[in-house]
Amino acid sequence: MRPVPWKVRPIPTVWLDHTTGIGVTDSGARVTPVIEGRRKRPTLAELLNTAHNLRAERIMLTGKVPTTGAGETHWLITPTPGWTEGGHWLSSPPTGRFTHDTTGDKLEVRTAAEWFTSADGDLTPDEARQAWVATSEAIRSVARDAELLKSPAATGTQLWAQSLPRTVDPEPLDEDVAELLHRTAGQHRIEHLTTGPSACGCGGCRPLVDLGATSHGGFSYVDGRFMYASLCRELGTGPARRLTAAQAEELLTTSPYARARFHVEFTVPEWWDTLGVLPVAHDDVQDGWHYPNVPGARGRTWVDGVELKLALDGGWDVEVLEGIEFTKARVLDTWADRLRRARERLTQDRDLPAPVRAAAVSAVRAVLIQGIGAFASRGRETTHVVWSAREVPAHAAATVVRHGDAFAYRTRAARPAGQAAALYRPELAAQVWSRGRARVLECPTALSKRLPGAGMTYAGGALSVDPATLLGVNGDAIYTTSVPAWSLPVTVPGGGDDGEVGRMRLQGWLASTKLPSTTAERNRLRQRAEAAGVEEALVAAGAGEPTADVAATDQVDA
DNA sequence: GAAGACTAACCCAAATACCA
């Protein structure tokens, strides 16, 4: 069943700073809010009225949009005289939906941060507007008629519907296979590998860095450039075939790269000294996933063929219990390629101010990542706000969150039917995520070659660093106490980053710091490392002074 | 002389094929 692209028209938008209410219209004209009394800061209702007077149908907020802690009232839940709320989304990223009481006009409140992430400070309303324009032009340059939709996920989905080659008509999965994928496929690998409270206590996992012995050291942050775009090649899709143990075993030997998932029971080899390869769900699903790495530890789990191949190549003992084979097709190739070109076009655009360029590049990244995520989405949730507990429907009682005087509850739309079912492709998301997990372990570099019989040489990734330096894994990022040479640009000796999409490259380096004992500490260090940059590491590796050009590229490389 | 219609040439992206 082929997805049918739908037509959208651009939404008239005003771009406002959340705190001051000052901003710009789509055409760049300055907007100042009408504020009653002597207040400096506009209320939400005043922002709505300002936008309404300009005939806008959307407000994009920039600047410090407040985050809501437990028990606090959400900033979207506040009296808005003249406006009726309906269908808010209070989680992240927040969306407010309002209807004007007299005209019936609809107005949506969103945050620019949903699209644009910027490492150094916030965008101004006008910068956000420029980034929006640049992003839509870049997207349009690779796909005629493409528009930015209401969210990056919708934009990605829509772009996919347009990018599916005419000759491809992927069959949706059977219900039972889709359900199995949902239950057994994880997303990003997030793992902390030092001793301390964030270490996995299951007994099958062991930390690699003992903070008792080394509490201080370097902190390097390496992650993949536009990683998902390089993982979309020739994915498997429906129809899917269930395989018995014998058939699965057979498939594994005849075509090791088949698009398939396997139910396996594995044992970590006696000599294994680094991080685990295969993801296993915790007994309590709420606790997420872990990656057993203690020699002799056993586990039973569903894994993608690429992860299994990595384990088998690494000498793991694996027994295959059953399998599912997908049909290979070029479902996402064109889509990912277009996004890659759109991003390329933006990074090369020297006319854009650096913050705008970086923001636009981050928006393309959001479309890619959230587009992938949307394939696994089983209908979206809506938040409803009522002012009395009695108005909450019984079936939604479990989702109620108190916001001051208000009660917010969530409902989930029914499983997608009709056209929307063509967009439900959990097998695509599952494979990209699996490939991502495999890629962060073993990643080709500019130095890599595939040699017959020898596998990949000079690979990068978590499996190729000294285990004693490995602090953790986070999605497509790894953190280590020393800089892996392959993560440096090819311009320095031993460097393996040639600027290609999909390469893992050094994003930040702190030469000496207190090593993180928790994931939260680690995330703070990542920010610090990113802010500190890579210059020091480059100099240490023997590079000359970086040119202005390189510095400019780095800035948009997020 | 200008505007529109038509056509051939060309370019580049997309699709395909194949290899290590």
Add this chain to the structure above:
DNA sequence: TGGTATTTGGGTTAGTCTTC
């Protein structure tokens, strides 16, 4: 899988023709 070479084909453009 990742990479490269080749084929295919859609779309743009420059050039020419036609008509008013």
